[in-house]
Amino acid sequence: MTVGAPLIRLTGISKTYPAAELSLRGTKLVTQGPALWAKQLARAARLTAVSGEPVRALTDVTLAVYPGEVFGLIGPNGSGKTTLVKIVAGLLRPSTGTGEVAGVDLAQAAIIRRRVSYVSTTGWMGLEWALTAEENVRFFGLLCGMSPALARQRTLAALGDVGLVADGRKAVSELSNGMRQRVILARALLLRTPIVLLDEPTVGLDPVHRRQMLELVGETLPKRGQTVIIVDHQADAIEGIARRAAIMKDGRLVGVGTPAELLESLSGLKVVELISRGGAQPETLPPRPVRAVEQVLRPGPLGLTQWHLTVEERPDALEAALGWVLSGGGEILQVAEHAPHLADLLAAQAPDEQEAG
Amino acid sequence: MASSVSEQQGRHPEGALVREARTLWAFAVREYRIWQSYRVNQLMWLVNIFVTTLLFFLMGLMVKGKAAALIGGAYGTNYMSFIVVAIALSTFLYTNLSDPYTRIARSYYNGTMDLLLLSPMSIFTPLFGFMTKSILDDYPRLLIVGAFGVFLFGAVFRFQHILAALGFTALALAAAFGIGMISASSFYLLNIKRGTEPVRFIVQQLLATLLAGAYYPVTVLPKPLQWIACLIPHTYVFDALRRLMDPGARLTVPVLPIQQVLPWSPLVVDAVALSAMTLILLPLGFVLYGQGIEKARRNGTLTRWQ
């Protein structure tokens, strides 16, 4: 699939948000309307100062996404995923770097915005509360220049895609949290633009609708010829549907490739998940084949402990791991070994982030 | 922590009232911080007060010499004194009347309201808390209008009846706050969450602006409108304060139609009217507001999140 010219091409993109403006006494200044020029005067008169450092949200991001691809972006909160998506959507101007989206230079944001659909994390702010879900979606189509007949038909299809046909007659103010999120998704599916940008689209969806949503993104949208960039903090969502993914950290791309390629850095390791009951913390350090241990206590009367062990791929590794856990007493109720997932990859990166910070 | 209820009460034997007071103080501090953060706007605010006062000064120049004839015998001879009383009081009345609704709406939209309700304070405390803003915003305004009026534009006041004047002001503010509460209650009671709230619009935008006699004495209006003017607190407090504070004003000459009808002295009429309004509107405001919250609790319109 990764052949031909990229549909989205970014080269050396960086973004720095300016620092917040504070008065000398440390209060934040909010500026509205005519006060804007007063602020400039105030700054000239040294009544205010710029606080702290500007925030560097993206550093030298170079990326190509090909037509028909589902491309995933993963990384911790604050790693710059939203910033990157906003730049692609033409909503944010990069500080440096160049790029092209659907054949249009990044500088021509107005044209780009007509070729992308965008679901933002806080998108429900943009819904009109007094109107029904159906009206919200349909009027959006009309505003974008659809004929009434087409808007009606597409709205029905989009509401169907997100499983909201019956509840579509309710006013947005009467919808539950997850339903509101699905209205936003339906709105983004309406125009069938060449590019669809989804920033954490499955937040708040129940497991069934979440699976449907991911299926839709992974299968239906590519079939319609749409190219998708999807951001999700749950890496497993990306792993299931994205052909390729990028891992972001501190504003940089630290890896791009198919999920299998990305996981190569963890080759030779596997994950052992255990649940134990009773028993104390083992007194010794974990034996050699065990590289990392994460454990959590479950509330409740049963006294269960959940273990997430990263171990070397060796014949004696499992027994060593079990033996070590059992050395604290108690019994093991569940054992499951599996190859590492993208989520484990993200977790594996966390420690050196803390060292850096 | 398991016995936090009794512990909390044990720790704070001063009781509910003191806690409410501390809560109000917290509101005031918060409003102050927010006010500070919009400080550059305070410059605009100052300019705005100056321009308004200047405008009436210029009008005052126009009517110079004819002022006594225009504003009638009761309110003295100085148009600037006449007008400054109205501008200064209007600010307060406007706040008490309009702010409850606006602040309730804002706290509903940013989601603070339901959290305020989910706490040990009474349902009315947030309302009072939001009003602490007026102390920050209005009291300085009063002083500034007064100062501009007196030092720049030649307004003159008598201060020998200042206590009575303060009493009238307090009554009018209470009555206006009652109307404000009624207006705020419609946010939940009538579910008016967008657009113009009718109570506020009718009393403040229509009646108070046109009929209360802020810029001219009510006597210039046709008789039926003069009677309508007698329905709102603004009319009485303007009348009373002008009589008490403006130079050359007379305490005994009736101006308002109701003063001409009733056998009492005009100031007594003002006092009775304002007291009656306070006694009716303030409790009514509280009751309606409480009912509004209860209705929202039934209809599920109290919170915006789902």
Place this chain on the structure above:
Amino acid sequence: MAVIDVLGIGKRYPGRHGTLALEGVDLTLGEGAVLGLLGPNGAGKTTLIKILSGLLVPDSGGGTVLGYDLLRQASRIRAEVSLVAPTADVGIDNNLTVRQNLVFWAPVYGLHGAEARQRIDMLLARLDLEKKAGDWPMHISAGQRQRLALARSLLAENTLVFLDEPTNKLDADGVRSVRDMIRDLNMNHGVTVVLTTHVMEEAEELCSEIMFLERGQIRRHAQTDEVLRSLGIVRPIRLVLGLADRAVFTPPEPTALAAAEDVSWDVGAAPNEVSVTVRSSDVLATTPALLAWVFGQGHRLLGMASAPVTLDDAFATLSAAGEAKP
């Protein structure tokens, strides 16, 4: 005494469509429980939380929360429960810094002076927000905002806490820290928790009991392990064994392995290896017996994978059962 004890709770929202959001919901929740409210979008989870916290009046039913009457003493209930809404933006003032936000709320809960300062410092530390204390809420991450919302609700030291989708929008670290916080509250401070979540793994990790709601009705309410066990789903446990004695291999008797249905085996990749598959209706009960057998026989355990029944399965089973109904 039960912290929550309500019976027959029903709620129909007024309005054009008059959604029946809850119907005949009974709930008794003991002190120190962590109840997970699960169910599809629109099942009525939030509605139930609003009713139990006194923000919404039920149409029918009643009972007590924290010993107060749900209908007549709702203001007492509101005063003594904590609630965190699904969007962390609820109740955070963007004009105040992280610390100032907490400072504002402290006196609301009767905290002042040095005591308030100490508690705020403690919460900032516990929720890992110390470094952000002076920052504006819009400049911190979603996870940090969610923790600020939690900190605000914890100022009160209430013994009953409602959390509506508390880990929405958080990354792995954020999820971890919020879950740790909930666990700490419950296990170390005895706080009773009612939470909703769409992440089944989270419910499994945190909740001592589970209530499945669908279209306003309870489909199932039981201890978490009982919910899983009662589904009657049979799942395989696969082992790869290195034989103690390569000549003989006697598979275990299913009857000796609690809840095991049957055992099958096959020769493995290497000459002294076998792969064994045990199908069980209760993996958590079978596994210890199976491990005991493996070690008792002196075999070496080379690999083991089980697909235990999870709340994901429970969700699928229970909501499918709901759909099958007319």
